Amino acid sequence: xxxxxITGTGSFLPPRRVTNDDLAQELAARGIETxxxxxxxxxxxxARHFAAxxxxxxxxxxxxxxxxxxxxxxxxADIDLIIVATSTxxxxxPSSAAILQHKLGIAGCAAxxxxxxCSGFVYALTVADAMIRTGSAKCALVVGAEVFSRILxxxxxxxxxxxxxxxxxxxxxxxxxxxxxxxDLHADGKHVGILCVPxxxxxxxxxxxxxxHMDGQAVFKLAVRVLEEAARATLAKxxxxxxxxxxxxPHQANIRIMxxxxxxxxxxxxxxxxxxxxxxxxxxxxxxxxxDAAVRSGKVKKGDTLMLEGVGGGFTWGAVLLTY
Ligand code: ACO
Numbered sequence: 001x002x003x004x005x006i007t008g009t010g011s012f013l014p015p016r017r018v019t020n021d022d023l024a025q026e027l028a029a030r031g032i033e034t035x036x037x038x039x040x041x042x043x044x045x046x047a048r049h050f051a052a053x054x055x056x057x058x059x060x061x062x063x064x065x066x067x068x069x070x071x072x073x074x075x076x077a078d079i080d081l082i083i084v085a086t087s088t089x090x091x092x093x094p095s096s097a098a099i100l101q102h103k104l105g106i107a108g109c110a111a112x113x114x115x116x117x118c119s120g121f122v123y124a125l126t127v128a129d130a131m132i133r134t135g136s137a138k139c140a141l142v143v144g145a146e147v148f149s150r151i152l153x154x155x156x157x158x159x160x161x162x163x164x165x166x167x168x169x170x171x172x173x174x175x176x177x178x179x180x181x182x183x184d185l186h187a188d189g190k191h192v193g194i195l196c197v198p199x200x201x202x203x204x205x206x207x208x209x210x211x212x213h214m215d216g217q218a219v220f221k222l223a224v225r226v227l228e229e230a231a232r233a234t235l236a237k238x239x240x241x242x243x244x245x246x247x248x249x250p251h252q253a254n255i256r257i258m259x260x261x262x263x264x265x266x267x268x269x270x271x272x273x274x275x276x277x278x279x280x281x282x283x284x285x286x287x288x289x290x291x292d293a294a295v296r297s298g299k300v301k302k303g304d305t306l307m308l309e310g311v312g313g314g315f316t317w318g319a320v321l322l323t324y
Contacts (some may be wrong), residue, residue, distance in 0.1 A: 005175035006324060007072040008069065012166065044274070045162065081139070082112075168289040242267060
């Protein structure tokens, strides 16, 4: 089996939906001013979902995984590899993947987390593809799951309005038909300061601020450039051109970055899958959430060529081209 192919997708959003107006009201109580109009104009976000305090990334990932298994016609017992992309893991250790494995009622298969912030899902999918093609796995569960509400600074209006919680999952199986066609991953650690959660645990205490810090304009400028580069490199590796892309499914951070990338790839606006309006930025969960929404709405059909693209803290970025 020379290929790996997605055989099922699933997603889950925590039930509490917070509109921009809801959030503006909560922030006003802290003396911080924002508005639905500012958030929509700058980001395209209208609402996001926030998990209850006792709900973890693995809880959200479990629901997404169940939906993906059902779509693939598989049961948890068929899974022989679990990779969870998250920057908001349940614990320092063990991995959220190991915790998710137990919640799925299975044991024994390899399970680990991938930490590449908002690029986490394209990293995780690339690792799972490589493990399947080299024969280490046949049926992988690849999850992006986040509770970013836990690491937001609600005294910083420039960041707290941007993010949300959720999870998405795919089942990736060994296949004789082409699925994942090519991928391209990168990181440049010199940009650590423009997007980070600097807090860490030491001597039983949290040292440094355990809340998200971002220089939005610096991230914006880098993001548009590297997303175009990664997309072009991935197309070249697969021997394809922009014209072969049926759907662009980028990390859902900001509608202006997403539309800018589509334009650079000369793609019509209606080839861009958009969920940022209803989900906000869910980091590693945003691409599988958008993919599942596009599959379930009937937009993405079997045989379509999809370009997935992620960019985030690290700085990390990458793309995966696949036949659905
Ligand atoms: N409500 C109202 N006003 C605000 C808010 C808010 N929530 N936030 C900032 N402002 C104000 C600022 O204080 C500033 O006011 P000033 O002009 O009086 O100083 C004004 O709005 C404009 O601020 P800018 O920072 O210049 O706004 P910009 O147009 O750059 O938009 C944004 C900010 C949305 C963060 C943008 O830079 C962006 O999207 N960057 C990319 C961020 C991103 O995509 N991150 C995620 C990628 S990686 C990952 O997902 C982890």
